[in-house]
Amino acid sequence: MDDIFLNPFSDMYAFTGSSGNNDTSSSNANKSPPKERKKEAWESESAFGTFNKPPKLMAIEDYSRWATKFEDWLMAFAFPSWKSMKNGYAEGKKNGEALRSAEEIESFVAEQKCVALLFQSVREDIISLIDYSNAKDLWDKLGKKCLGSKEIVKNKRKLLRKEFNFLVV
Incomplete structure (x- = not known):
C-alpha cells in the first residue's frame, strides 16, 4: 500500500498512489517522487505561509x-x-x-x-x-x-x- 495522502485542498499537494489501475505507462513517469514534492511544498509553505501559518524567517x-x-x-x-x-x-x-x-x-x-x-x-x-x-x-x-x-x-x-x-x- 504505497498511497500517500497529503492536503487535498492545497494546489501544492496531490493525492499520489495506486488507484487499482496497473497502467504504469501514464504521465507519472516524468513527475518527481512524492518525497521531493512534499519537501518543495513544505519549503514553499515556510517561505510564503498558509492560511493557518505565517511565513517563516529562516535566515x-x-x-x-x-x-x-x-x-x-x-x-x-x-x-x-x-x-x-x-x-x-x-x-x-x-x-x-x-x-x-x-x-x-x-x-x-x-x-x-x-x-x-x-x-x-x-x-x-x-x-x-x-x-x-x-x-x-x-x-x-x-x-x-x-x-x-x-x-x-x-x-x-x-x-x-x-x-x-x-x-x-
Whole structure:
C-alpha cells in the first residue's frame, strides 16, 4: 500500500498512489517522487505561509523580504494583531485576568496573538535573545537585530554603491 495522502485542498499537494489501475505507462513517469514534492511544498509553505501559518524567517539575510510577506499575511489573516504591531499596545505585558471591558480584552488578545505569531514565524535562535515589552517593540527590535542600526544600514548602502561604481568603471 504505497498511497500517500497529503492536503487535498492545497494546489501544492496531490493525492499520489495506486488507484487499482496497473497502467504504469501514464504521465507519472516524468513527475518527481512524492518525497521531493512534499519537501518543495513544505519549503514553499515556510517561505510564503498558509492560511493557518505565517511565513517563516529562516535566515537573518532574508529579513527584508520576509518582513513584507509577514506584514501582508498579518494584515490579511489577523488584522487586529497587525494594528497592535503597528501602533503598539499601551499596556505592555499585562496580566489578562485584570481586564474588564470587551475592548480591553480584544486589544489584549490581538497583542498576545501578534507576539505568538512572531515567535511562531521566526527561528528560535534569532528571536530568543530579544527582550520586549509589546508586539511593536518586538517587531522593531527584530528589525534592528536583522538589519542593524540606521548607521549600519547607511554604511552597507555606501559599500554597495562603492562596489557598484567600481564594477561600472
